[in-house]
Amino acid sequence: MSEKKILPLVAILRGITPEEVIPVADAIYQAGFHYIEVPLNSPRPLESIARLVEHFGDRACCGAGTVTATAQVEAVAETGARLIVSPNCDQDVIRRTIALKMVSMPGIQTPTEAFSAIAAGARYLKLFPAVNLGPGYVKNLKAVLPGDIDLLAVGGVNLDSMREFFLAGTRGFGIGSDLYKPGRTPEEAAQVAQQYIEKYHSISQQ
Numbered sequence: 257m258s259e260k261k262i263l264p265l266v267a268i269l270r271g272i273t274p275e276e277v278i279p280v281a282d283a284i285y286q287a288g289f290h291y292i293e294v295p296l297n298s299p300r301p302l303e304s305i306a307r308l309v310e311h312f313g314d315r316a317c318c319g320a321g322t323v324t325a326t327a328q329v330e331a332v333a334e335t336g337a338r339l340i341v342s343p344n345c346d347q348d349v350i351r352r353t354i355a356l357k358m359v360s361m362p363g364i365q366t367p368t369e370a371f372s373a374i375a376a377g378a379r380y381l382k383l384f385p386a387v388n389l390g391p392g393y394v395k396n397l398k399a400v401l402p403g404d405i406d407l408l409a410v411g412g413v414n415l416d417s418m419r420e421f422f423l424a425g426t427r428g429f430g431i432g433s434d435l436y437k438p439g440r441t442p443e444e445a446a447q448v449a450q451q452y453i454e455k456y457h458s459i460s461q462q
Contacts, residue, residue: 263456264406264428266291266341266361267449268321270298271438277304278311283442284435285316287449293341293430295321296328306335317359326352333358341430343384345369350376361408365389367400380406382430387412391424398425415451419459429456 267289272280281292292312294304301320308318319339320332326348329340333356340353341361353360354377362373363384370381383389383397386409398407409421410430418429431452436445 263288263290263453264408265289265452265456266293266408266410266428266430267435268293268295268410268430268432269304269436270295270321270432272304272436273299274303274307277307279442280436280440280445281308281316281318282311283446284449285312287446288453289435289449290316291339292316292318293321293339294319297322302331302335305332305337309336319358323349325349329353329356329358341382343382345373347372347376350378354378363410367397370397370401370405374402374405379404380408380428382408382410383426384430385411386421386426387417391417391420391426394421394424394426415455418452418455422459 267284272294292308294301305318305320312318317339319337321341323329323340323342324344329349329352332340339359342349343363345362345364350360350362350373360378361380361382362378363382364370364373373381406427408428408430409426413421413429414434435448
């Protein structure tokens with residue numbers, strides 16, 4: 257992610273509707289989130305993603321989460337999106353994502369899954385669910401991963417636990433319900449987003 261020169265924080269807008277997506281996404285983008293994910297189990301997700309692509313263009317890396325099949329990758333690619341996030345490690349999904357020149361963030365837990373994802377071409381690994389594994393697990397996993405692989409902690413990570421995960425070797429985070437849940441206003445989402453941005457700056461500059 258470092259080559260993009262933007263903070264490695266992914267906003268997970270699970271449950272958002274196409275009518276809400278631009279006001280909410282714009283609010284968190286202005287706060288500093290430039291990776292924006294709409295999980296495919298949200299209402300009319302491809303419509304939301306298409307709206308994000310039209311609105312942000314190259315200013316943000318937008319795309320889909322909960323992607324588990326190559327057909328879904330292709331459907332997301334047709335919107336012009338550039339980000340594919342999965343809860344699991346599927347080499348076919350990873351390879352198709354990369355072939356379409358999109359960013360792949362597969363979900364992993366074990367070293368076996370991590371190296372399977374890397375073999376398929378992934379460079380960003382989503383440790384999920386991170387809260388159940390903990391910073392100690394991250395430290396041990398990072399000890400065997402190649403240095404150019406970025407590990408993101410996703411699932412239950414919050415403002416209180418970010419520092420421990422970062423010190424253990426995590427370099428990115430996916431923030432979901434703490435940042436956005438159905439019914440939250442753009443102003444509320446922006447306020448939480450700003451807290452995460454400030455926290456990341458604080459822990460990464462120590």
